[in-house]
Amino acid sequence: MPVDTQDERGIPDDETAESPRDLPGLQPGAWVGLVVGLLIVAIVALAWAWLRRTPPEVVNDLVDTMSVLRQTSLVVAIDSTLVVVYLAAGAYRSDEAPPRHFVALTAPTLAIVGVVGIVLWRRPETQDALDGAAYEQRIPGSGNVQSVASVAWWSACLAVLAVAFMALRAYRPFYEKMAETTTTRRPVPDALAIISVLVVAGCVVIGMATHRPSPYDGETATGVAIPPIPDRPGQGSYSLESPSQFTIGGAGYAVVGHSSDDAVTSYDTIEGYDGATGDRLWWFAVRDTDVSELWSTGAGPDSVLVAKIYGDGISGSPFIGIDATTGERLWTTWLDPSVDPQEPFDLLADKVILVRHHIAEADTDTSESVRERWIAFSPQTGETLWTRPLPKCQTEAFAASDSVVMSACPEDPDHIATVLDATTGDVQTEIRKSSLGVQLPDDTVISIEQVRDSHALVSMSDPTEGDSITYSLIDVGTGREIHRFAKDTSVSFVGDGSIVIRTRHTSASTSISLFDIDSRITLPTGLITEKSARTSLPWTALGDAWVGVAAQTPPDSEDAIAREDSGWDYSLWTVTRDGEVSQMLDPCTPYNVGDLRTMPGALVMWCADSMTVMN
Numbered sequence: 001m002p003v004d005t006q007d008e009r010g011i012p013d014d015e016t017a018e019s020p021r022d023l024p025g026l027q028p029g030a031w032v033g034l035v036v037g038l039l040i041v042a043i044v045a046l047a048w049a050w051l052r053r054t055p056p057e058v059v060n061d062l063v064d065t066m067s068v069l070r071q072t073s074l075v076v077a078i079d080s081t082l083v084v085v086y087l088a089a090g091a092y093r094s095d096e097a098p099p100r101h102f103v104a105l106t107a108p109t110l111a112i113v114g115v116v117g118i119v120l121w122r123r124p125e126t127q128d129a130l131d132g133a134a135y136e137q138r139i140p141g142s143g144n145v146q147s148v149a150s151v152a153w154w155s156a157c158l159a160v161l162a163v164a165f166m167a168l169r170a171y172r173p174f175y176e177k178m179a180e181t182t183t184t185r186r187p188v189p190d191a192l193a194i195i196s197v198l199v200v201a202g203c204v205v206i207g208m209a210t211h212r213p214s215p216y217d218g219e220t221a222t223g224v225a226i227p228p229i230p231d232r233p234g235q236g237s238y239s240l241e242s243p244s245q246f247t248i249g250g251a252g253y254a255v256v257g258h259s260s261d262d263a264v265t266s267y268d269t270i271e272g273y274d275g276a277t278g279d280r281l282w283w284f285a286v287r288d289t290d291v292s293e294l295w296s297t298g299a300g301p302d303s304v305l306v307a308k309i310y311g312d313g314i315s316g317s318p319f320i321g322i323d324a325t326t327g328e329r330l331w332t333t334w335l336d337p338s339v340d341p342q343e344p345f346d347l348l349a350d351k352v353i354l355v356r357h358h359i360a361e362a363d364t365d366t367s368e369s370v371r372e373r374w375i376a377f378s379p380q381t382g383e384t385l386w387t388r389p390l391p392k393c394q395t396e397a398f399a400a401s402d403s404v405v406m407s408a409c410p411e412d413p414d415h416i417a418t419v420l421d422a423t424t425g426d427v428q429t430e431i432r433k434s435s436l437g438v439q440l441p442d443d444t445v446i447s448i449e450q451v452r453d454s455h456a457l458v459s460m461s462d463p464t465e466g467d468s469i470t471y472s473l474i475d476v477g478t479g480r481e482i483h484r485f486a487k488d489t490s491v492s493f494v495g496d497g498s499i500v501i502r503t504r505h506t507s508a509s510t511s512i513s514l515f516d517i518d519s520r521i522t523l524p525t526g527l528i529t530e531k532s533a534r535t536s537l538p539w540t541a542l543g544d545a546w547v548g549v550a551a552q553t554p555p556d557s558e559d560a561i562a563r564e565d566s567g568w569d570y571s572l573w574t575v576t577r578d579g580e581v582s583q584m585l586d587p588c589t590p591y592n593v594g595d596l597r598t599m600p601g602a603l604v605m606w607c608a609d610s611m612t613v614m615n
Contacts, residue, residue: 029190032087035162036191037198039083042076042155044199045206049148052210054137058316058334064132065145071126072149075117079156082110086163107168114160121153138215138315139332147209155202215313218269218284220327226251226301227276227601231543233574233584233614238278240611248599249296249303250324251275256291257283270294270307272327276601276615282327286320288313295348297379299600301325302350304379317341321382331382336375349399351422352376352385376404376425386425398451400476403428405456407448416446416458419476431456431479436472438481451476453496455517473499473517483520491515495541500548502529512539512550514575525575527552530568537570538596540603546575547584547603549596572596572605 252275
């Protein structure tokens with residue numbers, strides 16, 4: 001049987017034949033590098049997205065973010081499998097073996113898979129999930145998950161399209177039709193070069209996708225001198241007209257203001273002021289957000305402001321710690337969803353901030369009696385200092401000088417409170433009824449009312465004596481009683497070293513006395529208040545004196561008490577340690593008396609619609 005020669009079949013001899021592996025344009029090694037490089041970029045981008053996603057406590061469950069990550073993971077997994085299978089079957093080769101024919105014949109199907117992946121990315125459902133994920137990722141330092149996931153999605157689809165074209169070229173007749181000139185084949189160097197270029201380019205794209213401008217704005221202060229707390233009422237003053245979210249901290253006080261970039265974009269600002277002069281020292285803002293609450297740990301160089309913000313500029317409702325003296329942002333955190341959003345902090349002090357984390361009964365796998373725990377974190381860094389599980393009872397926390405006083409549960413009648421180290425949470429001591437150093441009836445109920453510096457005020461009630469309550473002053477470090485006040489008096493701290501005592505004067509009034517803790521001396525003032533105001537009218541310590549709101553005489557008649565225009569004539573009074581009582585200029589009209597507090601450089605008086613600062 002005659003056999004056709006090479007010439008008769010129209011096939012050139014070996015010297016002039018063009019190998020299908022030596023084609024014009026991109027060579028097989030470069031195609032492999034293109035496919036592998038795109039696949040590496042897809043996998044790296046997906047891993048980055050998973051690792052840098054917003055913490056779950058920022059936005060509950062991260063529904064859209066997790067949807068985007070799961071869909072992208074599925075696309076990358078399917079495309080990676082197809083790429084590996086087709087490369088292993090020989091899509092980069094052009095031999096006549098059946099696997100090469102198979103990959104060539106199924107190349108259109110592979111191309112359709114790549115195109116469908118891109119179409120799926122463009123569908124409205126996917127775009128909605130990407131938009132939702134974009135909001136959930138609006139936090140500083142997030143990986144911009146939705147953008148990085150899109151890079152991974154597109155890279156995987158392009159890798160499939162590239163390997164589909166390789167598979168199509170693996171069919172020999174196609175090569176023979178396309179070949180016109182020969183080139184030298186260098187598969188390994190070509191592949192490595194293309195992979196290196198794509199990896200570098202992919203890192204640049206991921207970096208661009210993850211870049212998010214800082215939402216923070218503002219001006220900080222340097223070299224701020226903290227004005228001293230005044231030791232006497234000042235003569236000069238300035239007024240603040242209905243400031244928003246006023247709080248004392250740093251070198252004076254802070255308020256919430258308002259700023260606008262243009263006619264459309266506006267946001268709240270936090271502004272710090274010098275207490276002595278009223279000059280603005282610094283301001284801080286998170287663009288496109290509002291400030292719902294503003295707290296302070298105190299005044300002075302170590303004080304920290306804590307702001308709760310919300311809005312389109314940032315995900316969730318984070319809490320931001322700000323240096324109250326300089327306006328520098330210290331930290332941003334999102335509390336556990338179980339924390340009460342209206343009253344998140346049980347304690348704010350210079351050394352510790354306490355929040356109460358409620359634990360669902362189903363989550364407690366060790367003991368059903370545990371339903372909450374304290375979480376303490378540093379005001380300066382926002383880092384968790386310690387946690388402490390609490391038994392199933394209502395507890396309260398109070399700040400002492402270097403410790404935290406926690407009230408005890410009623411199951412142990414002898415246990416009044418536990419004193420913990422503020423920075424470590426270690427138990428320093430326990431305050432017990434049996435350690436007070438006094439004899440009390442067994443049925444006496446003792447509760448912590450207030451704590452200042454190293455002292456605590458406790459209330460003592462005996463069920464056998466009806467509603468009668470006695471107050472006692474206790475040393476926190478030793479748990480011993482220092483002083484017991486007379487029955488039927490109400491007491492409260494005035495600064496760290498003194499206590500205001502309100503005692504029944506007549507059936508309609510109470511008298512004001514001041515108690516010095518160091519000397520144990522009670523100083524009568526001769527001032528009175530109406531009985532219903534026995535605990536509401538403010539007093540504060542001012543150096544070696546006290547300033548407060550009271551009246552010197554009651555109204556002339558019972559009828560006058562009921563008339564707002566001729567009722568109690570309250571004024572500001574100064575009382576020295578020598579017992580000298582003098583009246584001050586009162587910036588508030590009667591019945592509009594508000595709070596009274598000291599801050600660095602000034603004395604602040606709250607009135608009905610404004611505040612007066614006496615420096």
